[in-house]
Amino acid sequence: MSTDPKFEIDRGTESAEGDLSVRRRLVTYDYRRLGLGISGLFAFLLVWWVVSLSQPAFVLPSPPAVAESFSEEMSSGEMPTALRQSLRHWIPGAVVGTTLGIGTGLALGWSRLLDDIWAPVVRLLRPVPPLALIGFAIAWFGINDTGAAFIIAIGAFWINFYATYGGVESVSTDLLDVARSLGVTGNLGLLRSVVLPAASPEILTGIRTSIGRSWMLVVAAEIFGVPGIGARIQRASNNLQVDTVIAYILLLSLTFLVIDTLFRWIQRRLLRWH
């Protein structure tokens, strides 16, 4: 280059020191929140324990009783088995429901034509609770893993569909104009290069919500007799083994916590730019 333009830049926002102090503040804030959270947890356990002292075990067992039951179920192998069975419903159900939900959300959010055609059907089907479809699940797939996965997939589908649909609708038309001006042509090109990344915050939030919601559906979907955590809870509950019920509820919570933490980490990495 013959001329070497020397541009001063307005780097006002780029003070590294400023960045650092913000980060430090965030870290202390996180510790404070962690401390508060832990104390809340202890307060909850304490209240539970105190109340349980005045109640018979089949109404509200004490925390130690639950802990004991938890470790018994663990060492007997019943709990790991139930977890494995439930994951066999949850993983395929959530993956299929999420994929179809995102795909349908992209299609209907992007194409006015498809939206016009399908909007009435969507409105009609939306209020149907997944559990109301248990009859269909049994009729179509039988009382088995596929039937349970089907119920979970339905739940995951709607959450992801609406999250994606909303995300696509809110993509700025200006960004689409920019992409077109830079040579992007066709619906697929625009979807891939602009719509999908622009809607990714909403899509990822949808996935995260559906992870939780479909994990809750695992229990409900198994109550009609497919073995898993839900079935185990049902059985223990029939036998008034409330400590076992709570032990499995704890298992549900802990599993969700692990999966959700993992996903949040992925989400943060993917949305560094956000």
Added chain:
Amino acid sequence: MALGQASGNRLELAGVGKQYDSPGGTVQALADVSFEVSPGEFVCLVGPSGCGKTTLFRIVAGFEQPTTGTVRPERTTEQMNMGIVFQEYHLFPWRTVGGNIRFGMEQLDVAADKQRERTQRLVDLVGLEGFVESYPKSLSGGMKQRVALARALAVDPSLLLMDEPFSAVDAQTRRRLQENILDIHEETQKTVLFVTHDIEEAIKLGDRVVVMEKNPGRIAEVIDIDLSRPRSRTTPAFGDLYERVLDHID
């Protein structure tokens, strides 16, 4: 890459008009707009708000069709590269500075090493050294507009089309960006159509200034600016031109 050579076609607008149907009847946004921009020329389009200059910008960009008249070349049908810079930057927030600049080259399937080399040259050209890996959210308005400019230049466009690109930044940044765009124009010899509502900016930058008036939006006058650059608005000649443009706009 052809950064240093005159490139591009002549932009021709002939009898361009645009009507909108509104509840209150038909609105004539543009009427019989005709002018040309020669290769390598820097033309500013100035006018009051409501004179249809943004509509005209969108028609030239191919985002809208004119009701009457023609624009040549057409971006959409003739597959020409047009570098477009918007007032509000419109960077892709999920892409880094480098990723934004590369966007158009990726569509053209430019080889990866060539993309890198060209990105580096553009980053140097617009003065964004050290920010290639930054995301737009951490940039100031002026820096975002530099990225948008580099992104537009990356496809080696035959026409650089800018819609009030500097009106969202503060006065000081704006002055600096004006100097930069002149340097870049001198170096790249791009054909530029620059839309603005700022008379001073139009006279400072343009080889010619197309002045528009409103109701309906049409050309009031096309003025050749025969002042040597850099142009100072304190000179009498500048002042005369300013008054001349202002007459149409008031």
